[in-house]
Amino acid sequence: MINDKVRMYLLPPLINAAVRAGASIMNVYKNLDDYDISLKDDRTPITVADRLAHKIIREYLGRTRIPILSEEGREMLYDERRNWELYWLVDPLDGTVEFIKGNNEFTVNIALMENNVCMGAVIYVPYFEKLYIAGRDAGSYVKEHIAPDAAAEYTYDQIVTGWTRLPLAGEADYPRLRVAVSRSHQTPETAEHIARLRETHPDLEIVEQGSSYKFCLLAEGRVDYYVRTTHTYEWDTAAGELILAEAGGSTRTLSGGGRLLYNEEDLRNPWFVCRSKYCKI
Numbered sequence: 001m002i003n004d005k006v007r008m009y010l011l012p013p014l015i016n017a018a019v020r021a022g023a024s025i026m027n028v029y030k031n032l033d034d035y036d037i038s039l040k041d042d043r044t045p046i047t048v049a050d051r052l053a054h055k056i057i058r059e060y061l062g063r064t065r066i067p068i069l070s071e072e073g074r075e076m077l078y079d080e081r082r083n084w085e086l087y088w089l090v091d092p093l094d095g096t097v098e099f100i101k102g103n104n105e106f107t108v109n110i111a112l113m114e115n116n117v118c119m120g121a122v123i124y125v126p127y128f129e130k131l132y133i134a135g136r137d138a139g140s141y142v143k144e145h146i147a148p149d150a151a152a153e154y155t156y157d158q159i160v161t162g163w164t165r166l167p168l169a170g171e172a173d174y175p176r177l178r179v180a181v182s183r184s185h186q187t188p189e190t191a192e193h194i195a196r197l198r199e200t201h202p203d204l205e206i207v208e209q210g211s212s213y214k215f216c217l218l219a220e221g222r223v224d225y226y227v228r229t230t231h232t233y234e235w236d237t238a239a240g241e242l243i244l245a246e247a248g249g250s251t252r253t254l255s256g257g258g259r260l261l262y263n264e265e266d267l268r269n270p271w272f273v274c275r276s277k278y279c280k281i
Helices: 002-029 048-064 096-101 155-160 188-200 213-220 235-245
Strands: 069-072 086-094 107-115 117-123 131-133 139-144 178-182 205-209 225-228 250-253 272-275
Touching: 002 048, 002 086, 002 107, 002 117, 002 131, 002 155, 002 225, 048 086, 048 096, 048 107, 069 235, 086 096, 096 131, 107 131, 107 235, 117 213, 131 213, 131 225, 131 235, 139 213, 139 235, 178 188, 178 213, 205 213, 213 225, 213 235, 213 272, 235 250
Parallel strands: 069 086, 178 205, 178 225
Antiparallel strands: 086 107, 107 117, 117 131, 131 139, 225 272, 250 272
């Protein structure tokens, strides 16, 4: 089991890898002509920013000698990773579609997994300079004004100084149910689910949002509920799920209400729903 001393040792590389990757992403984001867009095997887009961020994270976290399972390394065989006790689960650029559209809603996701359970997590939102951090049984936090920095070397003390515990207290009494949906991945099933919610919450408010930033809004309490009825992968949810859980929320499969599982042979998640601490349904 990861103890406090190990947690203190691993938190800085977790943070610094994300902030450095964010810097490489923002450098590309400023130059539309350099995106170099292509398609992965599942027909989803990939850009030079994805590749650069992956390279930076792999090289920086390589110092820890902990293996990495990344979206840009998804071809790794199950037999090679199935018995890993400790590994990094990484999405170097979550929200590539939003990145290409230029709407600022993209993130860097890194989760530290122990026996296929997330023990530490970071979601970095480089455009908004916001860093969301969680440790299992240690709380969930947001740290603002963290600018993308290709040479980031934050120490443990610098990281934990000035951060804000989640959820945000001022969001507890919002009068309407706020329901997050993916900005680019909506389906008829999502629409049907929301229609059922409207039967008891006719004034619910829809919040369209890209990437894992939805988990962050749930953790803050700015959004109450999130339903996802299209494919996601383990690296899309691991960090966000812990950040939300440590802020008092939950993530459950849409069918059966079970927990999401990690390091499965098939890395795709089932459909799921998330609730913030303040959610009343």
